[in-house]
Amino acid sequence: MSSSGGVVRRSLLDDLASSMLSLIADRNLAAGDPFESVRSLAERFKVAVPTIREALRRLEATGAVELRHGSGVYVGRHIGRLVLANPLAPTPSADRLVELLQARALIEPPVAALAAQNRTDAALERMDQHLAEAADLIESGDHARLAEVNMDFHRSLAQASGNATLAEVVESVTVVNVREQLEILHIHGDRQADLDEHRAILEAVRAADAELAERLTREHLDGVLTVINDRARPPLS
Amino acid sequence: MSSSGGVVRRSLLDDLASSMLSLIADRNLAAGDPFESVRSLAERFKVAVPTIREALRRLEATGAVELRHGSGVYVGRHIGRLVLANPLAPTPSADRLVELLQARALIEPPVAALAAQNRTDAALERMDQHLAEAADLIESGDHARLAEVNMDFHRSLAQASGNATLAEVVESVTVVNVREQLEILHIHGDRQADLDEHRAILEAVRAADAELAERLTREHLDGVLTVINDRARPPLS
């Protein structure tokens, strides 16, 4: 049984989707570049417009392309990625959010250690910028934007590891509902402490101290996790 | 800049996609269950067939639904997932494969430790079955199927952690091109040693020895990684 072996009859849509991806690759297009109009694509592949649109929707769902009304079809931000956050995922339950944080607490510390070993000047600068922006946002009180920038820090930390796959994984587990994570932060409350912890992690990475970076990242995420758990199951008395 | 703040104008397609997901959720449908015909959906949402099909293609791309020619629309295997392997990802380069294995070597050991703490009898039995099947396949020499079952073992190990998100992450990094990993295995060659290592991991998990499970998993993946690296950069003399 199962799908192993045998000739997989590729559907027309499969062909269209992969052909368009090849087209993008052949032209060396990068994220954000304009691709080609729907009508032009339909003509190129000798299919009707609705058909090419179905294939485009499929690509769109994985972030490979982007359709902008009135403007055109563009290369998407997630072109070429192996691991993705489900763009259609519903708002996760409280349990799921705890799971998500547990996953992060498990994955990100060793990633931070790797980042401490492989970090480049460019990566350090990117993290510096995120922390500077975060400091500004604490001043201005824009908590929604702050939550996003804090996630950006975690992502750039993962990027600093030099492993794109790990960066994608971390991206995927951090992208889920910043709104919910904002609520968490709001409860956690101590935004300044968060910033300080991020700064400490960055310094460990800058100093190429893998062990310290790992420990600080673990403590940081475990701290958040503790707060969440306390809220979920408030003390009995 | 960026997408923060502001009113996000949800398109008709966004509404259709999320409405259909809600419909599936409301009906308590599980993966594999029949959903509803395209025509019926078009009628229900008062839109034309090509429109509903675009929305369905979007859902299909994330594994939320499945369209079977002549049969109907069914609930997909990945319904409700947060993290996904990009179903449209091209065959990764050699570098990317090494990255993928590095990511696995980083993530899976602590997951194995967690599995040792949280494993249930059902999870243990599932892993037992995979190893039994793997043993059979070594006998019969079906290496393609063996590679798949070996990946199944790693997935069920992650499932045993009790954290669905972690399981999804491991799923995502193991699903990528079993074909390529098969090639790796073919080079690695020692299929019996692999099986023995898997068995040792399982026994550590069964014994609830988190530390051992973690160490064995790390050694197992590092071993594969070493082989790959040796192949990629053969010794100088």
Place this chain on the structure above:
DNA sequence: GAATGAAAATGATCAGATCACTTGGTCATT
């Protein structure tokens, strides 16, 4: 009871048209 084959249900694709949005240019106003 099993094999056969017609009919119905359903997805896949097509063709052409109309509506809605974006963009760039024109042109009058300032």
Place this chain on the structure above:
DNA sequence: AATGACCAAGTGATCTGATCATTTTCATTC
């Protein structure tokens, strides 16, 4: 020259309605 209103072309979004291909069902037949 800078600004803003306006218009027209390009492009995505959606509709209508039909035809083809595949699967499933079920009555018929042996």
